[in-house]
Structures are given as structure tokens and as C-alpha cells.
Amino acid sequence: MSVRKLILLVSLVLATFPMSAQEAHVGSLTGHAAEGKKLYRRFCVGCHGQLGDGNGENAPWIDPRPRDFTAATFKCRSTPTGTLPTDQDLYNSISRGFYNSNMPHWDALTDQNRIDLVAYIKTFSARWKTEKSGDPITIPPEPPVTAQSITHGGELFQKMECWKCHGQQGRGDGPSAPTLTDSKDQPIRPYNFAAGGDDSRFKCGVTNQDLYRIFMTGVDGTPMPSFADVIQPNDAWDLVHFLRTLQTNRHSRENDIVHKKAAESNSGSGN
Amino acid sequence: MCVVERQRSRSQRWLNRPAGFVFFICLFLIAANQPSSAIPAFARKYGLPCSACHIGWPILNVFGQQFKDNGFQLGNDRDSPIYQDPGYWPITFRVTPNWHVESQTKVGIDTLGTNIPATEQTVTTTGFDLSGLDIWTAGTLYKNISFSVLPSMGEGDPFHFENAWVRFDNLFKTPWMNLKFGKFEMDFLLSEKRFLTLSNVGGSWYNYHFLPPGDSNGFEGIGDNQLGVELAGHSKNSYARYSIALLSSVDGNPGFVSGFQPGTARTYDVFANVNEGFQVKGLGVQRVGALGYWGQSPTYFLTSGGTPVEAQGNKSFYRVGAYGWWFFKDLDVETLYMHGQDNVFLGNGIPANDPGSLPPGAAGPSWNGGFVEAHYTVNPQLIFTGRYELVHMSRQADPANPLNLGNVDSFTIGYRWYPIMFSRGGLAFHNEYAQAKTGRSSIITGSDQTSRSVMIGFDFDY
Numbered sequence: 001m002s003v004r005k006l007i008l009l010v011s012l013v014l015a016t017f018p019m020s021a022q023e024a025h026v027g028s029l030t031g032h033a034a035e036g037k038k039l040y041r042r043f044c045v046g047c048h049g050q051l052g053d054g055n056g057e058n059a060p061w062i063d064p065r066p067r068d069f070t071a072a073t074f075k076c077r078s079t080p081t082g083t084l085p086t087d088q089d090l091y092n093s094i095s096r097g098f099y100n101s102n103m104p105h106w107d108a109l110t111d112q113n114r115i116d117l118v119a120y121i122k123t124f125s126a127r128w129k130t131e132k133s134g135d136p137i138t139i140p141p142e143p144p145v146t147a148q149s150i151t152h153g154g155e156l157f158q159k160m161e162c163w164k165c166h167g168q169q170g171r172g173d174g175p176s177a178p179t180l181t182d183s184k185d186q187p188i189r190p191y192n193f194a195a196g197g198d199d200s201r202f203k204c205g206v207t208n209q210d211l212y213r214i215f216m217t218g219v220d221g222t223p224m225p226s227f228a229d230v231i232q233p234n235d236a237w238d239l240v241h242f243l244r245t246l247q248t249n250r251h252s253r254e255n256d257i258v259h260k261k262a263a264e265s266n267s268g269s270g271n
Numbered sequence: 272m273c274v275v276e277r278q279r280s281r282s283q284r285w286l287n288r289p290a291g292f293v294f295f296i297c298l299f300l301i302a303a304n305q306p307s308s309a310i311p312a313f314a315r316k317y318g319l320p321c322s323a324c325h326i327g328w329p330i331l332n333v334f335g336q337q338f339k340d341n342g343f344q345l346g347n348d349r350d351s352p353i354y355q356d357p358g359y360w361p362i363t364f365r366v367t368p369n370w371h372v373e374s375q376t377k378v379g380i381d382t383l384g385t386n387i388p389a390t391e392q393t394v395t396t397t398g399f400d401l402s403g404l405d406i407w408t409a410g411t412l413y414k415n416i417s418f419s420v421l422p423s424m425g426e427g428d429p430f431h432f433e434n435a436w437v438r439f440d441n442l443f444k445t446p447w448m449n450l451k452f453g454k455f456e457m458d459f460l461l462s463e464k465r466f467l468t469l470s471n472v473g474g475s476w477y478n479y480h481f482l483p484p485g486d487s488n489g490f491e492g493i494g495d496n497q498l499g500v501e502l503a504g505h506s507k508n509s510y511a512r513y514s515i516a517l518l519s520s521v522d523g524n525p526g527f528v529s530g531f532q533p534g535t536a537r538t539y540d541v542f543a544n545v546n547e548g549f550q551v552k553g554l555g556v557q558r559v560g561a562l563g564y565w566g567q568s569p570t571y572f573l574t575s576g577g578t579p580v581e582a583q584g585n586k587s588f589y590r591v592g593a594y595g596w597w598f599f600k601d602l603d604v605e606t607l608y609m610h611g612q613d614n615v616f617l618g619n620g621i622p623a624n625d626p627g628s629l630p631p632g633a634a635g636p637s638w639n640g641g642f643v644e645a646h647y648t649v650n651p652q653l654i655f656t657g658r659y660e661l662v663h664m665s666r667q668a669d670p671a672n673p674l675n676l677g678n679v680d681s682f683t684i685g686y687r688w689y690p691i692m693f694s695r696g697g698l699a700f701h702n703e704y705a706q707a708k709t710g711r712s713s714i715i716t717g718s719d720q721t722s723r724s725v726m727i728g729f730d731f732d733y
Contacts, residue, residue, distance in 0.1 A: 108337040
């Protein structure tokens with residue numbers, strides 16, 4: 001057997017092993033599924049189930065239902081809709097937890113524990129063996145918040161019919177809201193921007209960049225689509241600035257501008 | 272002791288049989304393959320497996336410690352009772368039926384018909400028994416206001432509150448400011464309220480309760496819950512923590528009970544703890560910390576018609592220590608060093624207003640101690656434990672006493688198997704052997720005494 005054939009044979013053999021699905025990488029960390037399996041059994045199995053299908057012992061009492069890892073459909077990604085998330089995305093999700101769900105933040109676990117869990121979660125679906133993670137979307141630098149950007153964002157909110165689900169005041173009470181279901185046919189509520197205060201969080205983060213990423217990648221498995229093909233980056237930032245004003249109980253640059261503008265308007269009408 | 276040896280030899284013979292050995296192995300393999308899930312109250316509330324918060328119930332892991340420090344809140348919008356089913360009732364019952372053997376060597380035996388010990392012999396008792404019943408309710412009254420109430424009672428024991436407190440969490444929107452008020456466990460990582468052993472000999476850490484022979488200190492130890500107010504704080508992930516508590520000098524007894532005399536307490540103690548955690552790649556979160564307890568205890572009482580009405584002659588004592596909790600993946604090792612000292616009057620059991628009764632050369636007794644306790648977690652449903660602990664006197668209150676009088680050397684081994692772990696109930700099979708030797712404590716010959724416990728029980732809650 002020639003050296004070339006030997007290399008080819010070894011490559012084929014290696015290719016049959018799901019090596020990439022057994023490991024995960026974030027920075028200098030390497031996660032191992034074998035270690036992650038033990039951690040999964042300790043921390044995750046009650047909700048996500050032994051098979052990772054979201055049918056753990058406590059799943060029937062949990063709303064929203066736990067994620068089904070066998071479908072490999074993930075809400076929080078930095079990658080385009082329909083693609084697999086990066087290891088960093090899954091690591092961030094575990095660390096951060098999910099707003100308005102039973103999924104807590106696991107930042108008390110060591111960095112190694114969390115990346116081991118990522119490696120194990122990736123063993124539940126064959127997609128990880130046949131597909132690569134998507135490439136993270138590019139987020140351009142955020143332009144300054146201005147009254148104009150907020151106004152334009154409001155116009156986009158109307159034009160793209162965000163209000164149909166989220167409501168005109170962003171309270172998650174739009175006309176379509178009662179009919180929404182997720183990919184498992186479970187009822188799902190649109191995000192209520194008006195709830196909460198300074199500690200408000202989104203499903204996939206807290207910053208303006210996170211908000212930008214959410215509607216440019218979509219929230220897979222839910223009715224929230226990706227708007228990457230619909231709006232340009234600058235328009236997207238304007239929409240971010242407007243959405244922040246829907247968080248009426250949260251201190252922000254956006255709300256400061258809105259309040260200032262309202263005060264000027266009132267004093268002008270008073271004169 | 273005879274019963275213990277007989278039981279051992281039976282077990283040995285049983286294990287030596289191939290069929291018995293195979294059955295034993297199968298039992299553990301079954302244990303290793305059971306799905307792990309939740310135990311009451313919080314597990315029901317959050318839908319998390321009990322193993323999410325406990326290395327082996329009731330020992331907290333890093334996630335459970337963070338949850339506790341944050342006022343029984345996960346911060347995932349499922350914390351407040353207002354989000355719960357109105358039928359949800361955050362309550363847990365715990366009881367432990369068991370069979371145990373207690374044995375002690377060199378017990379002074381009275382001459383028939385008298386109360387005067389004349390001979391020493393080993394005394395062994397055995398039988399089925401029942402622990403007290405804990406009825407524990409805890410949770411959040413409102414966002415950032417947590418509570419715990421734990422009434423406890425046992426056969427022949429009076430009903431009492433093991434703990435009862437309310438805590439104002441995350442004051443000024445920082446996890447570094449939390450205020451607790453009531454009766455509560457001392458806040459440090461190696462809490463006796465959260466360890467695995469249950470037997471009479473192994474069911475406490477001697478360092479936490481140690482008093483030299485003849486000492487009249489009414490303080491029974493930092494292993495006990497105390498009454499007072501506590502300021503505590505922690506980093507977001509609870510790796511760094513501190514607490515400082517102002518406590519009534521009543522050893523946790525309501526009604527101003529001090530030194531076992533009702534209505535007589537009148538002073539305060541202070542407890543402080545600080546600890547830090549750090550990650551070691553691939554091993555886990557390592558913890559180091561230090562603690563101290565500074566208090567006073569009365570040496571005599573003003574009486575009225577023979578009834579004590581006010582404590583007098585308060586004298587000081589302190590306990591200080593350092594500890595580490597080391598993780599090597601599935602093996603964790605707790606280590607503690609502790610030093611204690613009591614005032615000379617407490618140490619000799621002499622009222623402070625009668626210094627002439629102190630023996631010549633009397634001094635405040637002091638001692639050093641520590642333990643090494645290891646847990647090996649085979650899986651969340653099977654955990655083995657072993658402990659070696661000692662307390663050795665460094666100075667006797669009465670110099671006429673031998674230096675090793677009262678020394679304690681002990682070890683404990685055991686395991687807990689949780690065959691059932693569901694969110695609405697849990698059952699642990701508990702098996703433990705413990706032995707402790709106390710220096711020169713036999714009352715006739717003044718030689719060492721050895722106590723032993725064997726315990727087999729079912730620890731369940733729901």
C-alpha cells in the first residue's frame with residue numbers, strides 16, 4: 001500500500017468518527033463530550049431529558065418547553081437563520097441563561113464545565129456531523145443615537161409590521177400574538193419590551209449589539225424571522241434605537257432623547 | 272462491639288460468595304443508570320434536578336451555593352411566588368428511619384443498688400430507631416426577600432425551630448449587601464447543616480462543638496444555628512463571599528436562654544467568615560476561607576428565690592479557623608484547621624466572682640484541631656464519603672490534668688445511594704460507620720474511651 005493510499009484510508013476512517021461533534025472550542029478552551037455527559041446528567045437531564053429531546057422529567061410543567069437538542073435548532077445564534085450556532089453561541093447561552101424561561105444562568109460552573117457541556121449537547125443531533133456552524137454575521141459599529149435614528153426606527157417598526165406581534169407599544173400584545181406557536185406547536189408569547197426596568201434582558205442578551213443580532217439572525221424555532229435580507233445595517237441600528245424606547249422603565253440614551261424631545265415640545269407648545 | 276463484628280463477618284461472608292458479590296455489583300450498576308432528577312420544594316419550583324444544586328444532597332455545589340447566596344433566586348424570572356401556581360406550597364418533610372448500633376468502651380458501671388461506678392466495661396446497644404421530623408419551608412416572599420422556617424421535633428425531644436429567618440437580598444442592587452434576621456446557620460462553606468453523615472458518633476464535626484472536660488461554656492458550637500442578624504455578600508458567581516453576624520449569646524436558644532439558664536442572657540457574640548474561590552482548569556472551583564467566632568458566656572447567675580434572673584461574670588472565648596475545599600473532578604476534599612480558647616474561669620467551671628477557687632497555675636484552656644473529609648461522587652445518585660478528624664489540647668485549664676485529657680481522634684466512612692430522585696420525592700439509602708476515641712475520659716481508670724456507631728437508614732423527603 002502506498003503512502004498516499006494509507007493517508008487516504010486513515011482519513012476515511014477518521015472521517016467516520018464524529019470527532020467534531022465530540023469536542024467544542026471557545027478561545028483556549030476545549031470541551032470534551034465525555035466530561036460533558038456527566039455534567040449534563042447532573043444539571044440538565046431533569047428538563048432536557050436523557051436523550052436530549054426536551055422530554056425530561058420536569059418538562060411537562062415547564063413553559064416554555066425545554067430545548068430539543070436532537071433538532072439542533074437554537075434560538076440564540078450569531079449565525080444566519082437556519083444554520084448551526086457556533087460553540088461560542090452555545091457557551092454564551094449556557095452562561096447567560098434565558099430570560100422568561102426556566103433556564104438559569106450557569107456562570108457559577110467553571111469555564112471548562114460549560115464548554116464540556118457544549119461538546120456533549122452537540123452529540124444529540126447528526127447535524128453536527130454533517131454540517132458546519134454558520135459564519136457569524138458582521139455587526140457594523142453602532143452609529144450615534146439621534147432623534148432622527150429613533151424616528152426612522154419607528155417608521156421601520158411600522159413598515160416591517162413588527163407591531164403585529166409585539167404590539168404598538170411593544171408590550172407583546174399585537175393582534176397576531178394569541179395565535180403564535182413555536183416549531184413544536186407550543187404557544188409562544190412575543191417579547192414584551194415594556195416589562196422590566198434597568199435589569200431588562202432579551203432572550204439572547206442585554207446590549208444593543210445583542211438586540212441587533214437577534215433580529216438580523218432571527219430566533220430559530222419561533223415565529224421571529226431573520227430580517228437580514230430585508231433591512232440594511234444602518235436601518236437595523238435605527239430600529240435598535242427605536243426598540244430601546246419601548247423599554248419605558250429603563251434608563252437609556254434613547255429614552256433620554258425621547259424625554260428631552262417631549263419636554264422641548266411641551267415647553268414650545270406652552271409658549 | 273460484638274454486634275458490630277458479627278455484622279461485619281456476616282457481610283464479609285456474603286460478599287465472598289460469588290452470587291452475592293455479583294448481586295452487589297448489579298445493585299450499584301442499576302444505581303449508576305437511574306435517571307437523576309429532583310427533590311422537593313425548590314426542585315419542584317424550578318424543575319431542576321436536585322443534583323443541580325447538590326454534590327450529594329445536602330452538600331451544596333457551586334450552583335447551589337450561588338442560588339442560596341442570591342436569596343433562593345435563580346434570576347431567571349421564575350423566582351417570585353407570584354409566578355407560581357397558586358397551589359404551590361414550598362414545603363419539604365424529612366425523616367430518617369434507621370437501624371443502628373452504638374458502642375462505647377470503658378463505661379463506668381455502678382455497683383448493683385448504688386450510683387457509684389465500680390467497674391468499666393464496653394456497653395453496646397442496637398435496634399431500630401427514628402430520627403426527628405423536619406418540616407422545612409423556604410423560598411421568596413417577594414423579589415429579593417427570602418425566608419426559611421424549619422420546625423423540628425423528635426420522639427421525646429421538644430418541638431423547636433431549627434431555623435426561622437427573613438433575608439433582604441441584593442440591597443442597593445448589589446449582591447454584596449444582604450441582611451438576614453432571625454435564627455440561621457452560620458454562613459461558611461463547611462456547614463454542619465450540609466454534610467452527609469448522620470450517625471451518633473459521626474453525625475457532627477467535633478471541632479465545631481468541642482469543649483474541654485470541666486469547661487462550663489454554654490456555647491455549644493458554630494455547628495449550631497444562632498439567633499441574630501447577619502450581613503453577607505458575594506460576587507456574582509459566589510466564588511468570593513463574606514459574612515459577619517451579631518448574635519445573642521444564647522447558643523441559638525429563644526427566650527434569652529444562656530448557659531442552660533432561662534432568661535439570663537445579656538451579651539452578644541460575633542461570627543465572621545470570608546472565602547474565595549478560583550478555577551483550576553479541568554479540576555473545578557477550589558475554595559479557601561477563614562472564619563472566627565468571638566463570644567462571651569456567663570460564669571454565674573443572680574438568683575431570685577433560687578431562680579436565675581441575670582447572667583453575671585461573662586467571660587470570653589473564641590474559635591478561629593481556616594479551611595479549604597479542593598476539587599479533583601469527581602473527588603472533593605474538605606480540609607479544616609481550627610483553634611479554640613476559653614477563659615480560665617470558663618475552662619475550670621469557676622464563677623468569676625470566686626477567683627480563689629481557681630486551681631494553682633490555672634489558665635485558659637486552648638486546643639487545635641482539624642479534619643480532612645473526602646467525597647467521591649460516582650454519579651449524582653451514589654456518593655462515598657470518608658473523614659478523619661482530631662482535636663488535641665494544647666493547654667489544660669487545670670495544669671494538673673494530663674495534656675491529652677479530652678483529646679478526640681475520630682474517623683467516619685459511609686456512602687449514600689439515592690435510588691429515587693424525583694422532583695416530588697427522594698429516597699437515600701444511608702450506610703455509615705464512625706469511631707471516635709476520647710483521651711483519658713473513662714471515669715475510673717482515666718484511660719481512653721472509644722465510641723462506635725453503625726447506621727443503616729433510609730433518609731427520605733418529599
